[in-house]
Amino acid sequence: MGIISESVQAINGYKLHIVNTDKYKTNTIVWKMKAPLTKEDVTLRALLPYVLQSNSEKYPTTGKLRSYLDELYGASFFVDLAKKGEFHIISFSLEMANEKFLTDPTPLLKKGFEFLTEILLKPNLNNHAFNKVTVENEKRTLKQRIQSVYDDKMRYSNYRLVQEMCKDESYSLHVHGEMEAVEPITAEQLYEYYLQALKTDELDLYVIGDVKEDEVKAIAEQLLPFDDRKPQVIEASVNHEKRNVHEVKEQQDVKQGKLNIGYRTNILYGDDDYYALQIFNGIFGGFSHSKLFLNVREKASLAYYVTSRLESHKGLMMVMSGIDNKNYEEAVRIIHEQMEAMIKGDFTEEEMNQTKAVIKNQLLETVDTSRGMVEVLYHNVVSRKDISLQEWMDKMDQVKKEDVMAVAKKVNLDTIYFLTGKEEL
Amino acid sequence: MEKILFDQLQEEMYYEKLSNGLDVYVLPKKGFNKTYATFTTKYGSVDNHFSPPGKEEVQVPDGIAHFLEHKLFEKEDGDVFQQFSKQGASANAFTSFTRTAYLFSSTSNVEKNLETLIDFVQEPYFTEKTVEKEKGIIGQEITMYDDNPDWRLYFGLIQNMYKNHPVKIDIAGTIESISHITKDMLYECYHTFYHPSNMLLFIVGPVDQQEIMKLVKDNQALKEYKELPEIKRIFEEEPQIVAEKKQVLQMNVQTSKCLVGIKAVNVNQTGKEMMKTELSLNVMLDILFGKSSDHFSTLYNDGLIDETFSFDYTQENGFGFAMVGGDTSDPDRLAEVLKGILLGAKGTITTESLERTKKKKIGAFLRAVNSPEYIANQFTRYAFNEMNLFDVVPTLESITLEDIEKAAGELLSEERFTVCQVVPKR
Incomplete structure (x- = not known):
């Protein structure tokens, strides 16, 4: 047995993943729907789960629906969206108390499944369309959600970097869709899209907690039947031609400049050199022992935060930092120097070991939460690989310094985006 | 070592007060990979006026507790x-x-890491040079928050409420205030507030309580601490009414924000009484504004609130507040409606909604105690106020309509209301 014992079986048009563990006081159900990320669909997909979670046939108002969840000992229920590589993923998550910790022994898991079924399969309809008031309310909220990216400058500058960097790729789409596409959506059109998504999306159901596998399977087979479908495969485009560095400066009324730098790693999740890429990112910028933190923050005192992270399914690495407008040149220079150091192999075995230890720690910590566990396991669905956590860690352990240097040579600087205050340009 | 059992939760915890006064708690959690430990001093941004042991009272620059936190990480060798x-x-x-x-x-080397944690906190190393260097870094932290509309809104609201109490001061201080910090001031604060008798160590994870306790004791036995006289913290008198009724901040945003705040009374409570007040008021806010409430639906359907809407009541020794609000299309109308709902709340709460909300809160607590971080941080916070985190469920179960009416009656008064808004710059 490894660190996680995941059982996976194909039933009813989707994959059922069960992780049986008694370490939580709750049971978690996550339903995932995955489809290609496209300009046509992204805004519909951004709206759909929020309409579904608002109400249903049996609970026609949000008040009634949420009252029912309160009755289930405050089951937490939410939806969220993610962009992974060339795909758009909708998740419905339900977490409820395990009744063995309550004075009231009513079994909650089955009720949780019934609730999820209600949300997914019995929406609040009028004449082959979603309830119009609900759709209009959620359209308004979606517009606010899209707009709010602008107000959070850290998120905004990160979004702008991706937009500039991936201009001609679907990855430049925002996970919450496009502002101008929201208003025209009708309740009928959204309902049609819902039927289509249920028919063609790749579906995965995760159940995590102190549960009986047979029981869960029987419930899932009975309550959530779907037709078989063929998952849609898109080959991610890596190996981008190295191009001239694209530099973008944008001016706004901000006190702190936001520096975001994008690189193409040309390596995807599960590739042979993916593990070396993880170490590379860790030594370069992922942690508080990394070169970026030491040199930009601790030595030069230019920033409070400076970090790099990978987009594993898209082959990107992104650096982000907040600096004074006047320190732009110096910060960029120091960051470039750290990259040069990586290419030249200017890092020690000790840094290698330190980084391996920290990444391993991070992975093990992630799977201590049920949501974290689902996210780790779902990487395999997105990448169509089957890599266990143990294998992941073993392969990382075997990475050598020359592997990391080889990765450093594959990583190409692509775009530098700077959101700057008014006085400096 | 004392063993404390929580039957319903199927948890057990171990406690010992060491001879130097340090409180140590160990909560073994099987099945988890991670061990999480916090080493906490009862010293925060509000403790800016005090008498160091055996000395005259001092007033220190705003932001120094946070500055000290940064500087403890730096040692002579890196x-x-x-x-x-x-x-x-x-x-x-x-x-x-x-x-x-x-x-x-960490998921490995737990003993070593625990020793590192205790030792680095107990061995300060401050120099003028490293203090100066930190000013640039913290300056960027302050600037980052300056651009954050939610932070500005939150602090603006607290500033409206408090006339004298240092809770109104931004935790990190200002670029100006931190410019006055010296290494000697840091040492003075350190020696006043980092004595083991003012601190609590909490360890939660797949550990053996005996080994952990022994490690901590052996570590502490090697260090000498003089007995610390009681720390004298000085706070000015604070009026019950709010300092300002309204503040509007113009910022570079597209969406307006509005928070309504109510300044707490009864801020001298501790222990069970404090827990009852806090939980009763949070239950009340949930009944009034939770997603299953009529008010939430009406406000949402009217487009006055969105998913950023939130509410909370919190209380510490000497201050406390309720806050309700979020992003809105009409900050003035939202302020007016929220105020109306709160001032009219008395007598509107039903037994049915109370029971439902109690269930919800109990479920939320079970979810929260899946998290080692939550347990360690919240346990410490409760302990510093003479409460026990694991009393939350029984206290919730005991709350009656009368408790809520009483707490609400004391809190909800026109003169303790205030409003803060962020609006797009014209």
């Missing part, structure tokens, strides 16, 4: 982050109004 990551741990720290906490989490 920074402690390096040490932790060599041992496969990730370390961090935070400063709140009333606490400064240092922490690590």
Whole structure:
């Protein structure tokens, strides 16, 4: 047995993943729907789960629906969206108390499944369309959600970097869709899209907690039947031609400049050199022992935060930092120097070991939460690989310094985006 | 070592007060990979006026507790982050109004990491040079928050409420205030507030309580501490009414924001009484504004609130407040409606909604105690106020309509209301 014992079986048009563990006081159900990320669909997909979670046939108002969840000992229920590589993923998550910790022994898991079924399969309809008031309310909220990216400058500058960097790729789409596409959506059109998504999306159901596998399977087979479908495969485009560095400066009324730098790693999740890429990112910028933190923050005192992270399914690495407008040149220079150091192999075995230890720690910590566990396991669905956590860690352990240097040579600087205050340009 | 059992939750905890006064708690959690430990001093941004042991009273620059937190990580031979990551741990720290906490989490080398945590907090190393260098870094932290509309809104609201109490001061201070900080001031604050008798160590994870307790005791036995006279903290008298009724901040945003705040009374409570007040008022806010409430539906359907809408009541020794609000299309109308709902709340709460909300809160607590971080941080916060985290469920179960009416009656008064808004710059 490894660190996680995941059982996976194909039933009813989707994959059922069960992780049986008694370490939580709750049971978690996550339903995932995955489809290609496209300009046509992204805004519909951004709206759909929020309409579904608002109400249903049996609970026609949000008040009634949420009252029912309160009755289930405050089951937490939410939806969220993610962009992974060339795909758009909708998740419905339900977490409820395990009744063995309550004075009231009513079994909650089955009720949780019934609730999820209600949300997914019995929406609040009028004449082959979603309830119009609900759709209009959620359209308004979606517009606010899209707009709010602008107000959070850290998120905004990160979004702008991706937009500039991936201009001609679907990855430049925002996970919450496009502002101008929201208003025209009708309740009928959204309902049609819902039927289509249920028919063609790749579906995965995760159940995590102190549960009986047979029981869960029987419930899932009975309550959530779907037709078989063929998952849609898109080959991610890596190996981008190295191009001239694209530099973008944008001016706004901000006190702190936001520096975001994008690189193409040309390596995807599960590739042979993916593990070396993880170490590379860790030594370069992922942690508080990394070169970026030491040199930009601790030595030069230019920033409070400076970090790099990978987009594993898209082959990107992104650096982000907040600096004074006047320190732009110096910060960029120091960051470039750290990259040069990586290419030249200017890092020690000790840094290698330190980084391996920290990444391993991070992975093990992630799977201590049920949501974290689902996210780790779902990487395999997105990448169509089957890599266990143990294998992941073993392969990382075997990475050598020359592997990391080889990765450093594959990583190409692509775009530098700077959101700057008014006085400096 | 004392063993404390929580039957319903199927948890057990171990406690010992060491001879130097340090409180140590160990909560073994089987099945988890991670061990999480916090080492916390009862010292936060509000403790800016005090008498150091055996000395005259001093007033220190705003932001110094947070500055000290940053500086403890730096040692003569480099920074402690390096040490932790060599041992496969990730370390961090935070400063709140009333606490400064240092922490690590790790899935290996737990003993070594625990020693590193205790030692780095107990061995300060400040020089003029490193203090100066930190001013640039913290300056960027302050600037980052300056651009954050939610932070500005939150602090603006607290500033409206408090006339004298230092809770109104931004935890990190200002670029100006931190410019006055020297290494000697840091040492003075350190020697006043980092005595083991003012601190609490909490360890939660797949550990053996005996071994952990022995390690901590052996470690502490090697260090000498003089007995600390009681720390004298000085606070000015604070009026019950709010300092300002309204503040509007113009910022570079597209969406307006509005928070309504109510300044707490009864801020001298501790222990069970304090827990009852806090939980009763949070239950009340949930009944009024939770997603299952009529008010939430009406406000949402009218487009006055969106998913950022939130509410909370919190209380510490000497201050406390309720806050309700979020992003809105009409900040003035939202302020008016929220105020109306709160002032009219008395007598509208039903037994049915109370029972439902209690269930919801109990479920939320079970969810929360899946998290080692939550347990360690909240346990410490409760302990510093003479409460026990694990009393939350029984206290929730005991709350009656009368408790809520009483707490609401004391809190909800026109003169304690205030409003803060962020609106797009014209």
